[in-house]
Amino acid sequence: MEEKLRELEAQRLVILAEQKKYNKRAIPFFVIGAIGFLLGIAFPDTGALFMVIGFVLIIIGAIVASIGYKHIAQFNQMFKSNLITSLLKANYDNVTYEPKGHIPLDVFLKTGLTRKPDRWRGEDFISGEKNGVKFQVSEFHLEDRHVRRDSKGNTYVTYETFFKGRFFMFEFKRIFKHDLRISEKGLLNISFNNFGLKKIETESIAFNKKFSVLTGDDQHAFYIITPVMLEEIQRIERLFKGTIALLFQGNRLYVAINDNKNTLEPNIKVPLTGQSLDYYLVDILIMQEMIHAFDLDGSKFMEIHEWVISVI
Known part of the structure; x- marks a missing residue:
């Protein structure tokens, strides 16, 4: 059990670092995209292009962030199949x-x-x-x-x-x-x-x-x-x-x-x-x-x- 715990903890640290990395990469897309939306609202006559660009950038940011969360889903699967299963078998x-x-x-x-x-x-x-x-x-x-x-x-x-x-x-x-x-x-x-x-x-x-x-x-x-x-x-x-x-x-x-x-x-x-x-x-x-x-x-x-x- 202790060995499995150490292995999962090492994997958790790696995956957490990966998630933070992708979140940081996504932030500029969200920020610039939000600015595009605000410009579109401020200038309704000529702001349609800003709105489109802002929307596309936010979508890209969401895709980048989702890559990091995909690693978290993999960790959750490892956690359940290894640690939770071991705890259950130890008690039942x-x-x-x-x-x-x-x-x-x-x-x-x-x-x-x-x-x-x-x-x-x-x-x-x-x-x-x-x-x-x-x-x-x-x-x-x-x-x-x-x-x-x-x-x-x-x-x-x-x-x-x-x-x-x-x-x-x-x-x-x-x-x-x-x-x-x-x-x-x-x-x-x-x-x-x-x-x-x-x-x-x-x-x-x-x-x-x-x-x-x-x-x-x-x-x-x-x-x-x-x-x-x-x-x-x-x-x-x-x-x-x-x-x-x-x-x-x-x-x-x-x-x-x-x-x-x-x-x-x-x-x-x-x-x-x-x-x-x-x-x-x-x-x-x-x-x-x-x-x-x-x-x-x-x-x-x-x-x-x-x-x-x-x-x-």
Whole structure:
């Protein structure tokens, strides 16, 4: 790990220097191009040529600057394929990491933890196993399409983000007959369909104020959300700046975290040291943290007792 870190740090320094070099080369094109635009505005009768020259120079500047950013994209790819993959394999079994892959969107939508987007993208697919609990994770960026028309009949299309975060799937051995859905109140990204579930309240007033609980069976719900589970859900929620929603269904737990964060992305300006890895470990160890917090590797979820299943 230390050797990989040193190699990546050396590459980071080279690429950062290259980016700065191309940025400096692009600055004169941007400056002269901006002057051309200003001259065109100042002299509207004869400034058309200045406007054209300014536009061309700005385009050239953008092309020059993009060459430097192309090197950054290559560094990001090396960072993920080497360092992130190594960190994942050091903490989980049977790891697969595909930076450009994702969980199928339909899987996410069927949970009702989000609504259907007009435009979307996914990345950073991870699958692995911890203490017998299998999991899959990927990032999603979901957007709504908005169309606006002005008084002159011109049409403007914009896209607004309503979910940007991670979607988790944990698979355990026990299969439960009833669904249990837990979500923070006021979530705008969640589906409005209750899927035939009814609302219940827990014994925690603080939890009831912050979360909404829907279930297909009261006994099943209270079997899962014990006082300890309520505390752990609130603790996990506090780890993120955004909102959280959970669904226990069959032998899976689905978790959606909408925190407007793009995880596992390196910052080319930050030196790669052992201490800087802590920033990435938070997002890598969260799967382990959830498995432990919700006791997914404990007897309640991993041991199959026919009498329990028949009751639940």
